[in-house]
Amino acid sequence: MRGKLLKGKVHKLGDNINTDYIISGRYKFKTLDNVELAKHLLEDIHPNFYQKVSPGDFIVAGENFGCGSSREQAPLAIKYAGIGAVLAKSFARLFYRNAINVGLPIIISNTDRIKENDTILVDLAKGNISIPEQGINLSIEPFPPEILKIIEAGGLVEYFKKYGGWPLSL
Amino acid sequence: MNQTIAEKIISAHCDRKVKQGDIVIADVDFAIAQDGTAPLAIDVFRKMGQKKVFSMEKIAFFVDHSAPPPGKDISTLHKLMRDFVREQGIYFYDVGSGICHVVTTEEGHVRPGYLVVGADSHTCTYGALNSFATGVGSTDLAAVMASGKIWLRVPESIKIILSGKIPPGVYSKDIILYSMGKVGSWGAVYKSIEFEGEVIKSLSVESRFTIANMAVEMGAKTGLMQVDEKTRKWLKDKVKGEINPIFPDSGASYTKILKYDISHITPQIACPHSVDNTHPIENVEGTPVQQAFIGTCTNGRLEDLKIAASILKGRKVNPELRLIIAPASRKVYLDALREGIISQLIEAGATVVSPGCACCVGTHSGIPADGENVISTANRNFKGRMGNPDAFIYLASPATVAASSIEGKITDPRRYI
Numbered sequence: 110m111r112g113k114l115l116k117g118k119v120h121k122l123g124d125n126i127n128t129d130y131i132i133s134g135r136y137k138f139k140t141l142d143n144v145e146l147a148k149h150l151l152e153d154i155h156p157n158f159y160q161k162v163s164p165g166d167f168i169v170a171g172e173n174f175g176c177g178s179s180r181e182q183a184p185l186a187i188k189y190a191g192i193g194a195v196l197a198k199s200f201a202r203l204f205y206r207n208a209i210n211v212g213l214p215i216i217i218s219n220t221d222r223i224k225e226n227d228t229i230l231v232d233l234a235k236g237n238i239s240i241p242e243q244g245i246n247l248s249i250e251p252f253p254p255e256i257l258k259i260i261e262a263g264g265l266v267e268y269f270k271k272y273g274g275w276p277l278s279l
Numbered sequence: 280m281n282q283t284i285a286e287k288i289i290s291a292h293c294d295r296k297v298k299q300g301d302i303v304i305a306d307v308d309f310a311i312a313q314d315g316t317a318p319l320a321i322d323v324f325r326k327m328g329q330k331k332v333f334s335m336e337k338i339a340f341f342v343d344h345s346a347p348p349p350g351k352d353i354s355t356l357h358k359l360m361r362d363f364v365r366e367q368g369i370y371f372y373d374v375g376s377g378i379c380h381v382v383t384t385e386e387g388h389v390r391p392g393y394l395v396v397g398a399d400s401h402t403c404t405y406g407a408l409n410s411f412a413t414g415v416g417s418t419d420l421a422a423v424m425a426s427g428k429i430w431l432r433v434p435e436s437i438k439i440i441l442s443g444k445i446p447p448g449v450y451s452k453d454i455i456l457y458s459m460g461k462v463g464s465w466g467a468v469y470k471s472i473e474f475e476g477e478v479i480k481s482l483s484v485e486s487r488f489t490i491a492n493m494a495v496e497m498g499a500k501t502g503l504m505q506v507d508e509k510t511r512k513w514l515k516d517k518v519k520g521e522i523n524p525i526f527p528d529s530g531a532s533y534t535k536i537l538k539y540d541i542s543h544i545t546p547q548i549a550c551p552h553s554v555d556n557t558h559p560i561e562n563v564e565g566t567p568v569q570q571a572f573i574g575t576c577t578n579g580r581l582e583d584l585k586i587a588a589s590i591l592k593g594r595k596v597n598p599e600l601r602l603i604i605a606p607a608s609r610k611v612y613l614d615a616l617r618e619g620i621i622s623q624l625i626e627a628g629a630t631v632v633s634p635g636c637a638c639c640v641g642t643h644s645g646i647p648a649d650g651e652n653v654i655s656t657a658n659r660n661f662k663g664r665m666g667n668p669d670a671f672i673y674l675a676s677p678a679t680v681a682a683s684s685i686e687g688k689i690t691d692p693r694r695y696i
């Protein structure tokens with residue numbers, strides 16, 4: 110299970126990163142193997158991106174991350190590449206839903222001050238991002254505890270298996 | 280607390296008063312999936328360890344995206360859907376029934392105040408019936424099939440007020456394309472749009488569907504309208520019992536209120552490759568087209584076929600172009616047959632294909648050649664949308680598509696009405 114406190118290195122991207130950039134249509138339909146899918150993460154705009162990722166790293170982007178199709182392969186490829194969370198100023202709606210449903214934490218925050226290769230700390234429960242080396246602290250809207258539980262379970266499928274259905278209150 | 284329509288409908292489905300930004304688990308009144316999304320939803324449903332759907336009465340599957348199927352990969356998926364439907368006893372609309380969004384409304388599955396989810400992005404169409412309806416992923420749909428519930432983030436709302444008198448030759452498609460050009464593809468991301476104003480009131484319910492259908496092209500979660508006498512009349516023979524319309528409170532909070540006067544607009548075209556790349560027809564008139572398509576959940580209803588037939592009647596489709604028409608549902612097809620519309624279209628040289636999505640998404644028929652221009656009544660013109668990334672798609676009203684079919688180039692329909 111993923112801990113609530115995340116720490117990792119930043120891979121910085123721009124605005125409007127669409128689902129075709131995240132995982133090209135060439136692979137989307139070809140395989141149901143998520144590990145294989147992950148090897149092609151973002152390769153059209155950043156060749157060898159997958160090799161540069163260490164487990165727990167972050168993707169940090171601008172506006173409208175994940176726009177385009179509604180396919181769940183996009184957050185899956187990111188998750189299986191080992192990315193701990195995606196931070197962006199805004200997310201496309203279906204990407205946002207799908208990410209939570211597959212257990213990929215996504216965080217809405219002003220990302221202007223976060224730079225490539227920064228090491229950041231994210232506390233999902235408290236709703237806080239910090240870059241200790243630069244003394245930067247950014248606050249984020251924390252997830253409601255039950256949504257956090259879905260993310261921590263690893264997604265909706267695992268959540269349903271574990272708890273048998275939805276939480277009683279939200 | 281004064282609430283928007285979205286806040287009111289979601290509140291009624293989770294037994295507490297919600298506000299924008301809240302994340303809730305809400306009850307779902309109706310859920311749909313089509314042949315592009317249902318197979319994965321079935322797979323996830325099983326992976327969740329589920330055996331039985333929460334209700335047979337509240338779920339429908341549709342075979343519309345590749346109907347009839349072009350190859351055995353897809354017919355195998357259709358079979359998987361049929362087996363699941365038989366096992367679970369849910370509603371099923373097989374090949375030839377028509378497009379999910381059109382059939383769902385015709386069959387009375389949706390009513391005002393409902394919360395509807397669909398594993399298809401154009402589920403927002405039902406907003407025209409005052410229902411909070413939105414597209415979801417396959418995992419979402421599997422969870423809904425299992426539990427009857429979904430997690431939702433209560434959206435902020437934008438109001439779009441459309442005023443003025445609709446000029447001749449301008450239809451609801453032109454009005455939404457014009458608004459698209461103003462709002463932009465991402466102008467309403469995650470928002471609920473409430474469409475209002477004298478223009479909406481003056482439109483038929485069918486025309487209102489065209490507008491609500493394209494709310495998602497602005498990034499919106501849904502596109503809601505209020506119930507009036509026309510809505511009531513339209514619903515009368517489709518849904519039983521009293522309807523419960525939801526109106527926004529005065530003083531409800533909107534992130535933006537946009538006002539457009541459409542009195543002076545002309546027919547609109549969305550040029551390749553994005554829906555907000557809209558232009559008045561004057562800018563693109565004369566562009567040669569090789570394929571024309573009338574159909575889809577945006578503009579494949581009886582009213583649309585009627586407009587096309589009124590323009591094509593007694594005229595001929597240009598030999599440089601093929602015109603393909605897909606009635607949006609079996610009911611639309613039958614009504615159009617009875618009214619003589621289909622024979623007028625075929626006599627003009629149109630090819631009528633079976634009800635369903637047909638050429639819209641390039642999964643089974645009418646795929647354009649490299650370099651060809653297509654004029655279509657659909658809602659998306661992304662690169663590759665119709666099955667060929669090297670074709671160019673222009674979106675327009677049924678009148679504009681019909682007029683262009685006669686001349687073999689993009690044509691102002693006002694010359695033919």
Ligand code: SF4
Binds near residue numbers: 343380635
């Ligand atoms: S007609 Fe086109 S837009 Fe509508 S549901 Fe079918 S594929 Fe989607």
